[in-house]
Amino acid sequence: MSTPLPTTLRILPSIHEVPASLWNGLVDEAALPFLEWAFLAALEDSGSAVPERGWHPRHLTLWRGSRLVAAAPAYLKDDSQGEFIFDAPWATAAERAGLRYYPKLVFTVPFTPATGRRVLVAPGEDRAAREAELYAGALEFARAEHLSGIHVLFPTEEELPALEAQGFALRLGVQYQWRNAGYQSMEDFLARFHSKRRNQLRREMRAPAEQGLTLRTLRGEALQSVDVDTLYRLYVSTVDKYPWGARFLTRDFFARMLSNFRHRCELVEVRREGALVAGAFNFRAPQVLYGRYWGCFEEHPFLHFNVCLYHPVTEAIGQGLTRFEPGAGGEHKLTRGFEPRLTYSAHLLLHPGLERAVRGFLEHERAAVRGGLPQWRAETGFKGEA
Numbered sequence: 435m436s437t438p439l440p441t442t443l444r445i446l447p448s449i450h451e452v453p454a455s456l457w458n459g460l461v462d463e464a465a466l467p468f469l470e471w472a473f474l475a476a477l478e479d480s481g482s483a484v485p486e487r488g489w490h491p492r493h494l495t496l497w498r499g500s501r502l503v504a505a506a507p508a509y510l511k512d513d514s515q516g517e518f519i520f521d522a523p524w525a526t527a528a529e530r531a532g533l534r535y536y537p538k539l540v541f542t543v544p545f546t547p548a549t550g551r552r553v554l555v556a557p558g559e560d561r562a563a564r565e566a567e568l569y570a571g572a573l574e575f576a577r578a579e580h581l582s583g584i585h586v587l588f589p590t591e592e593e594l595p596a597l598e599a600q601g602f603a604l605r606l607g608v609q610y611q612w613r614n615a616g617y618q619s620m621e622d623f624l625a626r627f628h629s630k631r632r633n634q635l636r637r638e639m640r641a642p643a644e645q646g647l648t649l650r651t652l653r654g655e656a657l658q659s660v661d662v663d664t665l666y667r668l669y670v671s672t673v674d675k676y677p678w679g680a681r682f683l684t685r686d687f688f689a690r691m692l693s694n695f696r697h698r699c700e701l702v703e704v705r706r707e708g709a710l711v712a713g714a715f716n717f718r719a720p721q722v723l724y725g726r727y728w729g730c731f732e733e734h735p736f737l738h739f740n741v742c743l744y745h746p747v748t749e750a751i752g753q754g755l756t757r758f759e760p761g762a763g764g765e766h767k768l769t770r771g772f773e774p775r776l777t778y779s780a781h782l783l784l785h786p787g788l789e790r791a792v793r794g795f796l797e798h799e800r801a802a803v804r805g806g807l808p809q810w811r812a813e814t815g816f817k818g819e820a
Contacts, residue, residue, distance in 0.1 A: 441496045441503060441564070443571035448491055449474045449507070456502040460554035464590055466719040467698040468543040468550055474507055476695065480687035483544040487682075488512040492539065492575075494568055503556045504564040508572070509544065510537040510581070516682050518547035518762050519587045519605065519779045528582065528788055535582045539572060542587040545682045547609070547762040548724050549777055552589040553596075565596040573600075576784060583783040594778060602780035603793045606803040608810065610767035611775045612758040617751045620744075623771065631815035635770060639744050641736040642704070647711065649745050652701045653718075660701055662689045668713050668729030683727075688715070702741050706732070714741045723750050725760035743770055774810040776803070 446452065454471040461469055468474075477483035478491060490510035496503050513536060514522050525535035541552045553568055555561045569584075576584050586597060594604060617623045624632050642649055652660065666685040673679035691699055700723070704712040712730035716723060728742050742760055750758045760767060768774070781796070783789040 439498045441498050441567055443568070444495045444497060445571075445575060446491070446493045446495060449478055449493060452493070452495060452502065452505065457505060457554075460502065460505055460556050462551065462554075463720060464592070465551040465554055467695075467717050467724075468546050468548060469507065469554060470695075470698070472690075472694050473698075474543070476687055476690040477544050480684045480690055482683045482687045483509065488515060489544055490537070494541075494572055494575075496564060496568055496571075501556070503559050504553060504568050506541050506553045506568060507543060508539060508541045510579075511540050512536050515680065516545045517542060517585075517587055519585070519607070521585070521781075524783075524788070524792055527791065528785075531787070533582070533785055533788060534580075537579075538582050539576050539584045540587060541572075541585065541589075546726075547588060547777075548759055549588045549590060552586055552593060562596060565593070566600065569596070569600045573782070582785065582788070583781060585782075586780040589778055589780065591776075591778065594780070597780040600782070602782045603789075603796050604800070605779045605781060605796050606800050607777040607779070608774050608803060608807075609759065609762060609777050610764060610772035611760070612747055612750070612772050614750065614754070614756050620748045620751060623747065623751065626816045627771065628815055628817060631769065635744075638736040638739055641734070642740050645706075645734050645737075647704050647706050647734065647737070649702060649704050649740060651745070651749055652703060653699070654696055657692055657696045657699055657701060660692060662692055664710060665692070665701070665713075665715060667731075668715070669727045671729035671731060672727070691715075702745055704730075704737065704741055712737055712741055714746075716746065721756045723755055723758045725758070739766070739770065743767065743772070747771075768810060768813040769815055771814055771816065773814055774807055776807075 449471060457471040483489040488511060492508050492510050493505065494508050495505045514525065517540065528535040553565050555564045572584055586602065589597065598604065624635060627635065662685065665688045669683065670681060673681055698717050700716045700718055702714040702716065703710055711732040714725060715727040716725050723746055725742055725746060728738065730737060746758055760772065781792060783792050
């Protein structure tokens with residue numbers, strides 16, 4: 435048996451340095467949909483994740499000759515915007531100590547707080563070995579560039595042992611997600627609640643019809659009829675509403691989603707007398723729905739809950755999906771049957787003092803997060819959870 439050729443690390447300034455067919459040849463179901471080449475390319479080509487906005491692509495790739503055997507989307511970051519793993523206090527502490535925190539190297543999908551595989555490995559390859567090689571290459575690069583550290587955001591639980599073996603410290607987060615417990619209908623789901631909570635949810639679900647609103651989901655080719663300007667207006671109607679809101683995504687990103695990524699997109703649209711008044715632009719993997727961008731032009735009681743929670747859950751049950759992740763934040767999701775689930779990130783700081791301080795903080799934070807899980811679960815209103 436011949437000895438395999440050694441691998442070579444290449445760090446690339448654009449996803450276009452890798453042919454789409456080679457990159458997508460590494461993508462498995464745990465990486466869908468956000469690690470597909472077209473999604474990452476849209477972020478770059480639309481001017482959303484670009485150096486001018488603090489995102490410098492440095493995608494790590496491992497090659498054996500001309501064969502791509504592993505890859506990971508990664509970026510040098512000038513700040514912590516758009517990551518949803520909040521390390522700004524670490525940056526402040528570093529600066530007070532006279533240390534430079536930025537730029538840093540981040541393994542992530544920009545603006546996308548969704549768990550998914552962060553290192554892609556070709557079928558037939560030794561996953562653990564390729565992950566170790568790629569992280570070792572990242573560490574060498576970070577040291578050579580005098581970066582403060584390396585951060586891996588929203589990896590899968592399966593990837594955590596490899597990260598810990600490389601010396602990363604784990605951070606826990608919590609998101610509220612819906613899991614399909616074999617429901618055949620929305621009534622099966624509602625039956626899990628105590629009667630008082632169940633009646634509350636039914637009242638909220640009746641609200642759109644009483645308000646003269648109709649909801650439906652557009653998928654695939656049906657999205658050809660969607661006007662990109664209207665879709666972008668929905669997006670900015672939410673982010674412009676809050677002082678901390680930021681237009682991370684450009685209009686061109688949504689145009690590229692509608693033209694090149696329709697097979698992974700869904701639009702929940704709300705109309706009143708034929709006019710569009712609200713909507714949510716979501717993404718879909720074979721078994722998982724991801725809630726992403728909500729907006730409205732009219733305010734109606736319980737409209738957000740119906741567009742972003744109840745209607746997608748009803749659709750997920752009808753299509754036999756296993757999970758619906760409506761995005762980060764929102765404790766109101768707990769009382770509507772979305773259960774707390776751990777999310778993860780991993781951090782390796784290169785300054786010994788900063789590394790010790792962050793590890794100490796994370797140890798206490800992990801204990802607090804795990805300690806809070808029983809109380810969060812009790813707030814779902816499911817029978818037997820209180």
